[in-house]
Amino acid sequence: MGSTSVVAEAAAKLAASFKGQVLQPADSGYEDARKVHNGLVDKRPALIARCHGVSDVVAALDLARKLGIEVAVRGGGHNVAGRATIDGGVMIDLSPMRAVGVDAKRKTARAQGGATWADLNPATQEHSLAVTGGVVSATGIGGLTLGGGIGWLMGKYGLALDNLRAIELVTADGKVLQVDKQSEPDLFWALRGGGGNFGIATNFEFDLHAVGPTVVGGPIVHPIEHASDTLRFFRDATQSLADEQILFAALTHAPDGSGTPVAAMVTCHCGPLAEAERAVQSIRQFGTPMVDGVGAVAYEQLNTALDASFPKGALSYWKSHFLTELSDGAIETMIDCFARCPTPMGQFLIEHLHGAVTRVGVSETAFPHRKEGYNFLILAQWTDHADTTACIEWARETAKLMQPFFAAGRYVNYLDDDETGDPVRAAYGLNYRRLQQIKAQYDPTNVFRMNQNIRPLA
Numbered sequence: 001m002g003s004t005s006v007v008a009e010a011a012a013k014l015a016a017s018f019k020g021q022v023l024q025p026a027d028s029g030y031e032d033a034r035k036v037h038n039g040l041v042d043k044r045p046a047l048i049a050r051c052h053g054v055s056d057v058v059a060a061l062d063l064a065r066k067l068g069i070e071v072a073v074r075g076g077g078h079n080v081a082g083r084a085t086i087d088g089g090v091m092i093d094l095s096p097m098r099a100v101g102v103d104a105k106r107k108t109a110r111a112q113g114g115a116t117w118a119d120l121n122p123a124t125q126e127h128s129l130a131v132t133g134g135v136v137s138a139t140g141i142g143g144l145t146l147g148g149g150i151g152w153l154m155g156k157y158g159l160a161l162d163n164l165r166a167i168e169l170v171t172a173d174g175k176v177l178q179v180d181k182q183s184e185p186d187l188f189w190a191l192r193g194g195g196g197n198f199g200i201a202t203n204f205e206f207d208l209h210a211v212g213p214t215v216v217g218g219p220i221v222h223p224i225e226h227a228s229d230t231l232r233f234f235r236d237a238t239q240s241l242a243d244e245q246i247l248f249a250a251l252t253h254a255p256d257g258s259g260t261p262v263a264a265m266v267t268c269h270c271g272p273l274a275e276a277e278r279a280v281q282s283i284r285q286f287g288t289p290m291v292d293g294v295g296a297v298a299y300e301q302l303n304t305a306l307d308a309s310f311p312k313g314a315l316s317y318w319k320s321h322f323l324t325e326l327s328d329g330a331i332e333t334m335i336d337c338f339a340r341c342p343t344p345m346g347q348f349l350i351e352h353l354h355g356a357v358t359r360v361g362v363s364e365t366a367f368p369h370r371k372e373g374y375n376f377l378i379l380a381q382w383t384d385h386a387d388t389t390a391c392i393e394w395a396r397e398t399a400k401l402m403q404p405f406f407a408a409g410r411y412v413n414y415l416d417d418d419e420t421g422d423p424v425r426a427a428y429g430l431n432y433r434r435l436q437q438i439k440a441q442y443d444p445t446n447v448f449r450m451n452q453n454i455r456p457l458a
Contacts, residue, residue, distance in 0.1 A: 075141020
C-alpha cells in the first residue's frame with residue numbers, strides 16, 4: 001500500500017474532478033461511511049470513494065490501480081462477511097447511486113448499483129409490478145442479485161438473477177461494458193450468480209411481473225414446545241405448494257423483546273387474492289398459534305416486515321448449508337441446538353426452494369442450486385461485544401452437529417468470513433471451472449478479490 005502522504009495527494013487529485021465525495025480517515029463523515037450492516041466488521045479503508053455515477057467508479061478504480069492498493073466494492077453493505085469494506089485499501093462506495101426508473105409499458109426496471117430493495121420495490125409497486133427481491137428491504141440489489149436472489153416471488157418468477165435483462169459493468173481495466181445475452185454472453189452468464197468477481201455493476205435492468213399491490217402473507221407463530229410438530233407440518237406443506245406460494249420456517253424469538261423462543265412460519269402467495277386466501281388456510285388452521293399474522297398485505301409492506309429483526313449495527317455471524325432433506329433427525333437436532341441459543345436475537349431459518357427456481361438448468365446460469373429443497377441458515381446476532389465468543393461458538397457448534405444432514409452445496413450470499421474447506425467451489429459446483437475461465441478473461445490479476453473469490457484459471 002502507498003504511504004499516507006501519497007494516498008492523500010492522490011485523493012486530492014481525485015476529488016478535484018469527482019462528482020461524489022472522497023473521504024480519508026480524518027474527514028468528517030468517514031466513520032459513518034466505513035461502517036457496514038454487520039457491526040462485527042470493523043475495517044478502516046485508506047480511502048472511501050462515495051460515487052455518484054459510473055465516471056466516478058472508473059476514476060476511483062483507476063486511482064486504486066495507480067496506487068497499487070486493494071479495492072472493495074460496497075452496494076448495500078449488507079453482506080455478513082463484510083466483503084464491502086477493506087483495511088488500508090479503497091472502498092468504492094456505490095450507496096449514493098440509488099436511482100430507480102420503471103418502464104411500466106415494457107415491464108422493466110433499471111436501478112443503479114447502490115439501490116436497495118427499499119428503493120426498488122416502492123418504485124415498481126406504483127405500477128403493481130415487482131421482481132423477486134430480498135426479504136429484508138435494506139439489502140442492496142447488487143450483492144443479492146449477483147449472488148442469487150432468494151425472495152417471496154421466486155416460486156413463480158425465479159431468483160432475482162433469473163430476471164436480469166442487462167448489467168452495466170466497469171471491468172478491472174476500467175472499461176464500461178453493457179452486458180446482456182447478446183453482448184458479452186459468457187460474462188452475462190457469469191454475472192448471474194458469480195457475485196462481484198468480474199467487475200463493478202453500476203446499473204441493473206430487470207424484467208418485472210404483475211404483482212400486488214396486495215398479496216396474502218405474513219408470519220404465524222407457535223410455542224416452542226410445538227416446534228417438532230410445526231417443522232414437520234412445514235415439511236409436509238412444502239411438498240405441494242403452488243408456484244405462487246413461498247413458505248419459510250424459523251426457530252426464533254418473539255419480536256416483543258421478551259426473548260421467548262418460538263417456532264414460526266412465514267408465507268407469501270402472490271396469486272389472485274381469493275386463490276391465495278384458500279391456499280393459506282391449512283397453515284392458519286394448523287395447531288393453536290400464539291400469533292396469526294397471515295392475511296392480505298401490501299407486497300411492499302411484506303418486504304419490510306422482517307427489517308426490525310436485522311437492525312443495522314447488530315453483531316452478526318452466520319453459517320449456512322443446503323440440506324439433503326428435512327429429516328426427522330435434522331429437525332430434532334435443530335431444536336436441541338436452538339435450546340442452547342445464547343442470544344435473544346439468534347434464530348434458525350429454513351428456506352424452501354421450488355417452482356420456477358428449479359426449472360432452470362444447473363449450467364444455464366452460474367447459480368447451480370436448482371433442485372427443490374431447503375437451505376438452512378444459522379443466524380447468530382447480538383448487541384453486546386461481551387457475548388461475541390459465546391454466540392460464535394454456538395453457531396459453529398450447531399453447524400458441526402448439523403453436518404450429517406448437510407448437502408454439498410452452499411449459497412454464496414450467506415457465506416461468512418471464516419469458512420473452512422473450499423466453500424466457493426461448493427457454491428458453484430460444476431460451474432466453477434467455467435467461472436474461473438471467465439474470471440481469467442475479464443480480471444486476470446484478480447483485482448476484484450475482496451469477495452467470495454473465484455480465482456482466475458492460470
